[in-house]
Amino acid sequence: MTESPDDSPSGARRLRLGTELAQIAEQLVALARGQNRLNELYEAVISRDQDLSDVLELIVRTAMDMVGARYGALGVLDESGERLREFIPVGLSEAEIAAMSGVELPSGRGLLGFLITHPEPVRVKDIAAHPASVGFPPGHPPMRCMVGAAVSVRGRVYGNLYLCERHDGRPFDSHDEAMIASFAEAAGLAIDDASLRQQARLDAEQFQRMLLPRLPSLPPFETAAVYRPATTPRYIGGDWYDAALLPNGGIAAVIGDVSGHDLQAAAAMAQIRNMLLALVHNTTVSPAKVLARLDDTVEALTANPVTTICLARIEPTPPADTRTGWRLRWSTAGHPPPLLLTPDGQARYLAAQPDLPIGVDTGITRRDHTRRLPPGSTVIFYTDGVTEHPHQPLDRTMARLAAQAAAHARLPLQELLDTLADHHPSDGHDDMALLAVRIPALRDAEKTGDQSIHDADQR
Template sequence: MSAAVPPRGDDEAVRTKTGDAQPGELTTRRLATVRSHPALTRLAELAARLTGAPWAQVSLGADSQAVAAAAGSDVSVTGAEVPLAAALCAAAATSAGPLVVADAAADERVASLPPVRSGPVRSCLGVPLRGQDGTVLGALCVFGPEPRTWRASDVALLDDLAVAAVTELELSALAVQYEASRLRWQLSIEAAGIGSYDWDLLTGELEWDDRLLEMFGYDRAGFGGRIEAFYERVHPEDLPRVTRALEAAIAACGEFEAEYRVELPGVGTRWIFARGRALGDESGRAVRLLGAAYDTTARKDTDTRLARVLETMSVGYASYDRQWLITYVNAEAERLIGMSREDVLGRNVWELFPAAVGSPIEEHYREAVATGQPVSFDAHYPDPLNAWYEIRATPTPEGLSVYFLDVTARRVAQEEAEDARRAAEDARGEAEAAREGAERTAQRMQLLSGVNEALAATVGLEEAVGRLARLVVPGLAQWCIVSAVDDRAGEDSGRGMRDLGWWHEDPALREVLERYASLRLPALAEDAPARRALRSGQPVLVREAAVQAIGSALHSAEARALLAELAPRSVLFLPLHAGGRVLGLLSLFSSDPERHATDAVVGTGLDVAARAGLALDNARLYTQQQRLAEGLQRSMLTSPPEPDHLQIVVRYRPAARAAQVGGDWYDAFLQPDGGTVLVIGDVMGHDVDAAAAMGQIRSLLRGIGYSSGGTPAAVLSSLDATMQGLGVETTATALVARVEQTAAEEREGLTRLRWSNAGHPPPVLVSPEGTVTVLDGRHPGLLLGVAPEFPRADSELAVERGSTVLLYTDGLIERRGQSLDEGLERLVGVLADLAGADLDGLCDGILERMLPASLDDDVALVAVRLHPQDRPRPPEAGPATH
């Protein structure tokens, strides 16, 4: 750049001056707040005067040039925005050093710019304004109307003024930032409703801000400015405690903290929480107490109402904070654990109950906190409590809420029944072993032992029959068929018989045997050996030529052909007795002459038949009891409606224990405005009382939902209040969903799903493309029967037509040794696999894949499919009912 300035006399060469100043950081954002400043105007005037130029400018910005200050004949341009490409100062701002232009019209760098091409500028000198980090902030420029040779001293002067301009910009920006920060802090304090105080301990002067005066019911004129004004407002019962806390903080030159009541004239009692710190002099003596306070009355009122509700609950309740300290126990909890709340509050739960450490209790509690999902389980706590508890743990923002019932009596009864069953089985086994005698072989003993163990563990008729068929092959025969008498057909002719189990030792003949078993009973003549054994109740033995003896009594040619392929040589038909009646028939077939029915085989077969008869009788009784229990449960559940283009499918599967009814339920009904309501729920407990409570709650919810036409949250709130008012003393989870649609949504092919959750597992959505989503919605609300006055909220989602929504009870995803998250993840995978199935197939597939052979808990499902409305209602949705 020095070569562009011709020498004049002894002037030194033009130089670039950099690094002489260290301005603070000046960002583009802060730069925008100081684009117009009087000090910059004075610098522009000084630059014009000292260089003898008629015009000067300070311009700022990167994307465009804003004139922050101007001096000379035209200062009206101050504040104007000039595009980067049209600004002379932009050339100076982006140059590596000073921009020195002696003849603007002849200098290709600026000749095309508007101030030169059609304006008065004929010469120009400019230097960039650079921040501490080298960022270009703008430029300081002087201009002339005639060509001019600029001196090196002019360049040095502008360099010095540029440093001063950057420093002024930095100071202005810092001042603006400080004022903004101070205003934000003041607004935050006011929004939080916090008041502050300053007590001079040497003079006794007490200063309160306006917010604190308002909290204590004073105006500025009526406040005396002494500590007595504070003591006058504090409730007399709290004053000694507060005074001691103040004195302790002053004596130790430490912190003060207290929550206390104040009595306000004409207003009543309010709660205040205050904190402060005593400040000391060089000797350590407290000289001032500074602090803040805020009104906690609303929180105290809420806590009081909640405590009243919790104290009346018939369920034990305890709450823990995130450090596992016990923050609350109700009266029932005190009774169940045998300790008063004074003994437990503030204590660590793991230190107070050390036997829970490492147990399922700790495992489930920590799982609930980690996953944010409620858990339910049974657990035993040893001495000194020595009791079984049914526990439901629900995570909260503060920590964990725990509800628990003493179920020791129920567990003891179950264990006693199991002990009695085992004792009876042991006694039978000993008596049978004594009768068998020394002639029984080791193989026979092993077979009988296997039959005993296998059949004792069966509860279903098909399961018992299927196990028996596999047990006797190959010990007693090469293949067998086990049949059961159908109770509905009676015992008069033996025609009411079903083949329920079969097995062949040769895998290649198992399909042949299966086909034969499906054909033989309808084709049996009245004089067939199998029917004679059923009618007489006595064994029937065909020692030789069994194909001819049995085949001659078969009316089906295909059955005779299959029998010939199976080629039995001998067969033994053994009736299965129990309670003075024939319950079934065990048919033992042998094709090998060396394995015919010897006396030993017949004797062992009779023993097996006796045991099998008892097992079948137990299975029959269990099936009857299970049908009775399921019928009782289903009698309290109704068929779902069939609204237009909505298909609703429900399923209920009872627990595996006989005559065990529980508290799971579902419901679906239409509200008067046409909205479809879906309900799923679970009453705490697994007995007849739980089923009765379920019936009450279901009926109440159905009536409230229909008559009020309210949203799910409103229905749950009304139900909770009604339960309390009618004295329904139980707790339950429930999820209520409503399917609704506006005319605009119908045109768009959408339907709105609105739901509210009372501590229940979340619903699951399957999109038309098969994507599976768990609808967590808002945080699960409180269980029903805990605190009716607490508000409930609705969640909502616009759902595509063709989607499927699934509601379910926790028995579907909760298993021993499996967390709820794992169960829910498994359900999502199953739904993804079954997404293309029809709705009935989807529900049946879920139950088949998710449930074990023996259920510990009831399971209920409600599934709704939103069929597209731009085509006729599909046949599988049934006839529409409104």
């Protein structure tokens, strides 16, 4: 009987060689895809400055994509390195999550604990048959195969990456194991990066909070302030505020925003704030002239970044003026306008053409603006982190802020600012500060006076 070419030994070898070459080609494609996913992971960590919790979930999702896994998880070890302090599961459907309601997160027993005590890559075709397996809790979806690897940061095991069930139903192979082991090693670098960035943000936030004043009692005025770091991502910036009593019985209020989102911005904020405090107590110099002097000083003595400021004074009306109330006099260096909340609960912006920020052009002429305030009014100062949203027009977000202030006008002053900060109309990409000053009610000597309000720009 004559052999056909395909049945010959050489034909079998060619068939086997073709199969092996196809597998190699498939592995090369998978490796290239894995490299791309690693690049995307680092891009996300570095350029987007994501929080550590987001990075951990991104690592799990990236690993799942690389080997086509249906389920994935990252178990983070506690300080002892013997137990899990955090478990981040990915891939569970809403129904699967509901079926496991009330079940405690894994504590590191069974196969999870095996990888803790044996921090080497592991591949299991049948989880139930593994000597370390202790079974699944009630409601847990069935899982048959698993691949896992330890994730190390600076030579210490940070946690373990677990992947279960391939979408194609096949068990994980040696190629999957090698790829996940390499990825786990690279993921440790990403975690280290994200951890360092997070710690730097926390340190900077603590530093800035130490620099911001705790407003003292400033009778007869009531004051309140709020500072919030950015939430997406969480970083601090150069937002700041301050308030102080003046020799003439009034109060000075200032709010500012130094460009930048790091320790340098916080340090620059402290310098500018201290310079301004040295200038503001001279009530014979108008707010506009104070900001002009500050601009000259900043240019001459520092290399501080661009800063927006709103400097205001709330003072009793002159004795010769029979009209009742208080006078607000302010100057704006590129800062959002103050928000006036009248005693009857109406909110309106004190719109005035802003001058350039500090650090742009010392040759400009800065302007003062004045407004009479009815007794019992509240003036709210804020930074642009409260109102800026990349997908909404500024007039809409400012209208929302004013509506919130009017709706909660009767709250105690600190509660009012906390509410505005909690329900701010911005997207949270920037830190925010709010400062409010509530002026006294009618002075006895002026209870019969005229309570009109008017604008008067002083050029």
